[in-house]
Amino acid sequence: MLNLVLFGPPGAGKGTQSEKLIDKYRLVHVSTGDIFRSHIKNQTSLGQQVNQIIAEGNLVPDSITIAMLEEEIKKNPHAEGFIFDGFPRTVAQAKALDNFLMDNNTSITGVIALDVTEEELTQRIAKRQEISGRADDAADKLKKRIEEYFSKTIHVLPYYDEQGKLSKVNGIGDIETIFAELSAVIDEYNA
Ligand code: AMP
Numbered sequence: 001m002l003n004l005v006l007f008g009p010p011g012a013g014k015g016t017q018s019e020k021l022i023d024k025y026r027l028v029h030v031s032t033g034d035i036f037r038s039h040i041k042n043q044t045s046l047g048q049q050v051n052q053i054i055a056e057g058n059l060v061p062d063s064i065t066i067a068m069l070e071e072e073i074k075k076n077p078h079a080e081g082f083i084f085d086g087f088p089r090t091v092a093q094a095k096a097l098d099n100f101l102m103d104n105n106t107s108i109t110g111v112i113a114l115d116v117t118e119e120e121l122t123q124r125i126a127k128r129q130e131i132s133g134r135a136d137d138a139a140d141k142l143k144k145r146i147e148e149y150f151s152k153t154i155h156v157l158p159y160y161d162e163q164g165k166l167s168k169v170n171g172i173g174d175i176e177t178i179f180a181e182l183s184a185v186i187d188e189y190n191a
Helices: 014-025 032-041 045-055 062-074 091-103 118-132 139-151 153-161 175-190
Strands: 002-007 028-031 081-085 110-115 166-170
Touching: 002 014, 002 153, 002 175, 014 028, 014 081, 014 175, 028 032, 028 062, 032 045, 032 062, 032 081, 045 062, 062 091, 091 153, 110 153, 110 175, 118 139, 139 153, 153 166, 166 175
Parallel strands: 002 081, 002 110, 028 081, 110 166
Antiparallel strands: none
16 A cells, blocks of 8 residues: 655645645545535534634644544545545644554555745745635634644654655645656655
């Protein structure tokens, strides 16, 4: 199995690149942000539980997020691999994912971090908000999300680095160039 984590701050291009990578490598895309948004839209009890937390730009508690992610993996028993986008965002989530995959006789193949400056992120998300209308893309909420990234999520990087699984790709440039660089890293895993 090819199990990838696409890592990076809000607005790094994880969603855009994941969509392209799932086609090329026949992977299942697991975006915890997308799954939460779908629950909110459908007004499920989980959606009601997380709506406010997400609207404020805070992280959803690990217990809720991990349980949801495990359910999502279980829904795809025949997957050839997964691309995790927006998960893990804390070291506890990373450890839970490792344990869950190990129980299923698989593991994370590699983690690719998209490197983007904070200035570029702010500009990109401002544009995205005009199109997506996502409440959590508004300037003050975005500030909170970027803070969450630098206070909690960034610690996930050394966790994978210590396992020798971390690669970095420049996330600034045109979509196709970044896609080619990501593909080159993934092809190395397969080589
Ligand atoms: P995203 O679309 O990945 O930027 O996620 C949107 C929002 O969903 C985040 O700002 C968090 O509130 C929540 N969220 C998504 N993934 C996670 C996660 N792995 N852990 C905690 N909260 C998450």
